[in-house]
Amino acid sequence: MTQALLVIDVQNDFCPGGALAVPEGDSIVPGINELMADFPAVILTQDWHPAGHSSFASSHPGKQDMDLIDMPYGPQVLWPDHCIQGSIGAQFHPDLTTDRADLIIRKGYNPAIDSYSAFFENDQKTPTGLEGYLRTRGITALTLVGLATDFCVNFSAVDAAKLGFEVTVRQDLCRAIDIGGSLAAARDGMKSAGAALV
Ligand code: VGL
Ligand code: ZN
Numbered sequence: 787m788t789q790a791l792l793v794i795d796v797q798n799d800f801c802p803g804g805a806l807a808v809p810e811g812d813s814i815v816p817g818i819n820e821l822m823a824d825f826p827a828v829i830l831t832q833d834w835h836p837a838g839h840s841s842f843a844s845s846h847p848g849k850q851d852m853d854l855i856d857m858p859y860g861p862q863v864l865w866p867d868h869c870i871q872g873s874i875g876a877q878f879h880p881d882l883t884t885d886r887a888d889l890i891i892r893k894g895y896n897p898a899i900d901s902y903s904a905f906f907e908n909d910q911k912t913p914t915g916l917e918g919y920l921r922t923r924g925i926t927a928l929t930l931v932g933l934a935t936d937f938c939v940n941f942s943a944v945d946a947a948k949l950g951f952e953v954t955v956r957q958d959l960c961r962a963i964d965i966g967g968s969l970a971a972a973r974d975g976m977k978s979a980g981a982a983l984v
Pocket of ligand 2 (some may be wrong): 833834835841868869894
């Protein structure tokens, strides 16, 4: 069994001062850096949206941040503009150790579809390619850390478990947005999918 550490979206826009700041999002950085030493493989994800992305409230006249809309692929929360390709907000937190990353997987680049999960876009069928990468490297077990627990970590953990990977979520090295009970729902969903929350 080969283990990988999957570090989700530890980017400036999800840290205090960023466009979609997750409370205490930066506090997990030192612990994630230390944890990298325990894993033979480290993979980072990077939320990476074109300007005018369909998940931004600013792309939908009359809509506000955090409104919910119906997209062709299902309900979608509308976010403040964040993680725009090439912006400082899209860069990894400056203290995150990125040298250890074997792979950096970007997601959310399709203008019409959001992508919370590191495996599939929000249509739940367009692959990012991460599954093939992990399988061809013989990686069977994943430990997830990062931002945000209730969105990108949650969707990545659920997809990974559904795909048959052994999934552990280090809750102490994740932080949540927590809107409308999203954190409690995410915890239930990850557990039902078979992820171990530790
Ligand atoms: C995320 C909302 C929008 C996340 C990304 O990384 O959890 N959340 N884009
Ligand atoms: Zn995003």
